[in-house]
Amino acid sequence: MRRLSTPFIGLSAGMLLVAPWIINAAPYESTMGLVQKVFYFHFPSAILFLLAATICGIQSARFLFFKKPSADAWALAAAELGLLFGAMTLVTGPLWARKAWGVWWVWDPRLTSSLLLFLIFAAYLILRKYGGPGSDKLAAGMALFGMGNVPFIYVSVNVWRTLHPMTSVVPTLPTDMGIPLWFCFAAFTMLFLALMNLRATLALQQARVEALYLAEDEA
């Protein structure tokens, strides 16, 4: 699994190195100008943030209801990546908003619910690290609540019309802007999958270490 991840990380890193040139070639958005270029990294981060929450929730459900230990490792990996991609989304968004909206932050449903999901991931990881025995099940329950937040985050901009653009923006993008966006999205997705694979491998190896220590104690 680890060998599979390395070329994908290399490929996505190469694509992300090339991305600024492709993004630079894309036309300027008429009202926001240069700052709109943050969108090409902000959108993939945000979608993968939601994907991480969904994976974490599904794997946590598998762990809770079907007692699959490997599912717990995947849930933990997804939670850590959710925190990483959530941080990217919540940092790049305000940097864009400061220029486009004139403020760093507004407490609108999309931003607030995204922050809530980020805090759920943070709480999940803190619980896993310091919660002691049984914290894996408690954290899995928390991940289910996190997954429940995902559809709310997605539709919030369409239900409550706020400053944040609606979900209809991406499908209606002109080709000149769509190419760099989907290029970055492909690079980020590859990076996400490779990192999740590595993180799940690490979690499985850590479980193996614990099993080896237990076997040593028994012997």
Place this chain on the structure above:
Amino acid sequence: MRLLRLCALVAALLAATPVTGRAGVSPDVALAKSDALAKAEQPQPPKEFVPVDEVPPGEQIPAINLVAAAYGFIWLAVLGYVWSISRRLRQVESEIADLEARRK
């Protein structure tokens, strides 16, 4: 009865007359003047759309700084995370190797 009515009339007149301050200016007038001064000192909000180029220089943040900060943060976060995972993987693999060697 007439005297009472007269007293009430005088009292009503006194109540309706603004009380003057030491300098001979009523507090209401002074308050209105200070409001007008405060309004004159504050920058008035624009009455119509102002293009970004015409916004006062203090209000303008160069977009390039924000874009560079966004891209820089993402690169640092990814590099930091890859480094952290590889370090933890190396650590756990050496631990597994030690434990397996001890078992043999």
